Amino acid sequence: MKTIKSLCRVAAALAFALAGASAVQAAATITIVNQNAPGEGFNDPTPATPVGGNTGTTLGQQRLIAFQHAANIWGRTLDSSVPIRIGAAFVPLACTANGAVLGSAGAYEIWTDFPNAPRANTWYPSALASKLAGTDLTAPADPHIIARFNSRLGLFPDCLPGSGFYLGLDRRFGNQIDLVTVLLHEMAHGLGFQTFTDDETGQLFFGIPSVWDFHLVDNRTNTPWVAMTDAQRAASAITWRGLSWDGPNVNAAVPRVLGPRSNLNIGGANAGGAAGNYYVGDASFGPPLGSRAVSGQLMPVVEQANGTGLACTPLGANNATAVRNNIALVDRGTCDFVTKARNVQAAGAIGMVVVDNVPGDVVGLSGNDPSITIPSVRITLADGNTIKASLQQRSRTKSGVTATLGLDRTRLAGTDERRRILMYTPSINAPGSSVSHYTTEAKPNQLMEPSINSDLLHVVKPPRDLTFPLLRDIGW
Ligand SMILES: [Zn+2]
Numbered sequence: 001m002k003t004i005k006s007l008c009r010v011a012a013a014l015a016f017a018l019a020g021a022s023a024v025q026a027a028a029t030i031t032i033v034n035q036n037a038p039g040e041g042f043n044d045p046t047p048a049t050p051v052g053g054n055t056g057t058t059l060g061q062q063r064l065i066a067f068q069h070a071a072n073i074w075g076r077t078l079d080s081s082v083p084i085r086i087g088a089a090f091v092p093l094a095c096t097a098n099g100a101v102l103g104s105a106g107a108y109e110i111w112t113d114f115p116n117a118p119r120a121n122t123w124y125p126s127a128l129a130s131k132l133a134g135t136d137l138t139a140p141a142d143p144h145i146i147a148r149f150n151s152r153l154g155l156f157p158d159c160l161p162g163s164g165f166y167l168g169l170d171r172r173f174g175n176q177i178d179l180v181t182v183l184l185h186e187m188a189h190g191l192g193f194q195t196f197t198d199d200e201t202g203q204l205f206f207g208i209p210s211v212w213d214f215h216l217v218d219n220r221t222n223t224p225w226v227a228m229t230d231a232q233r234a235a236s237a238i239t240w241r242g243l244s245w246d247g248p249n250v251n252a253a254v255p256r257v258l259g260p261r262s263n264l265n266i267g268g269a270n271a272g273g274a275a276g277n278y279y280v281g282d283a284s285f286g287p288p289l290g291s292r293a294v295s296g297q298l299m300p301v302v303e304q305a306n307g308t309g310l311a312c313t314p315l316g317a318n319n320a321t322a323v324r325n326n327i328a329l330v331d332r333g334t335c336d337f338v339t340k341a342r343n344v345q346a347a348g349a350i351g352m353v354v355v356d357n358v359p360g361d362v363v364g365l366s367g368n369d370p371s372i373t374i375p376s377v378r379i380t381l382a383d384g385n386t387i388k389a390s391l392q393q394r395s396r397t398k399s400g401v402t403a404t405l406g407l408d409r410t411r412l413a414g415t416d417e418r419r420r421i422l423m424y425t426p427s428i429n430a431p432g433s434s435v436s437h438y439t440t441e442a443k444p445n446q447l448m449e450p451s452i453n454s455d456l457l458h459v460v461k462p463p464r465d466l467t468f469p470l471l472r473d474i475g476w
Helices: 059-077 126-133 179-191 230-237 248-257 317-323 337-346 381-389 467-473
Strands: 003-005 030-034 084-091 103-107 145-150 216-218 243-245 260-267 276-279 294-300 327-331 351-355 376-379 402-412 451-453
Touching: 030 059, 059 084, 059 179, 084 179, 103 179, 126 179, 145 179, 179 451, 179 467, 248 467, 260 376, 276 381, 294 317, 294 351, 317 327, 327 337, 327 381, 327 402, 337 351, 337 376, 351 381, 351 402, 376 381
Parallel strands: 030 084, 084 145, 294 327, 327 351, 351 376
Antiparallel strands: 003 451, 103 145, 216 243, 260 276, 260 402, 294 402
């Protein structure tokens, strides 16, 4: 499973000449306003071979067809008598050889106290405000949504070389990045999947809350953002698992969409204070947790002078004896996760727990290797230290501490105690990503997580996805 960072910022207002448009008839009509100059972006004349149902014969045509395909999916889903205009362009965006901003989008204008506004003194994105008003609030020459996509992706050595946008419509993207998925994600931001409140400072935009802020709640106090001080908002935005979405449409859909939480249970005679359930990050390789519960003695790999075990090379005799038919505890670092899994599996381990090597939140294990048949998970450094403390009294083959890798069926992945979905609130603020995305802990992966995952379908509503229910909650 490949994950690529996709920063989604509230796009700044920009002035562009309008060049051409195409429309679709649907429950809502979405019009693409091509804002590229001649010869660039949507107008790039580079010849292209039709691919995956995309019949365009130039790069520019294929981009526009993929764009319209994504717009049609949203158009069939939404309901509005006011046509929605998306001002779009492919332009150079931030890139390195290993990561890239795929795109960014947001409302071009926001409105408050318009005719029929459900809440007074509250910001709404212009596409939604126009729907609710029953009339187009935005000037005909302006778009409701502004969107920018990376024109250099995969085409240059300094911009994820070899991993450009897949322009087909059939999700057969292989090692490329599925443009239609990225478009669906970015369009959702523009439709209102964003707050206009500053998530770093907690300051309301011009002192007025966003409709988003009525549904974003601190799940420890059940206080919505709208009722907090700036300082409280800012603090909650960097509290991992601290903010949830509380809206009737999302809440009703959560049990239909999300599956049980992956879990590491620690028990056994020597577990002591480490006994209990732990959050884990799932691996993109090996069998998914829950296909069968895997349980065994938890045995650390120890091979480094400082007492850690990296498992980056084939295990020595003592470590191999320790992990055989047991669950191996290894440390993150030096090599990739697949290499560690391959080495402990070769030594006979039945599962692997990777302990993070820096403080932080629960994150998954990336990589791909079909030869790996044991389940693997990742835990935080803090949890790893707690568990390691229980492993001090052990023989060469037994620790008296049992690890079970499976599912906690009493909890849904990525939800709080009340089964509300968590929002993305890393403990270090991620500008453009924090708060205006769903948690990365949801299972299955959701369209509106901060990164694009390869298992997403072109679906924006239940039973697969929670994007449309959230838009319903804010007034769509
Ligand atoms: Zn986003």
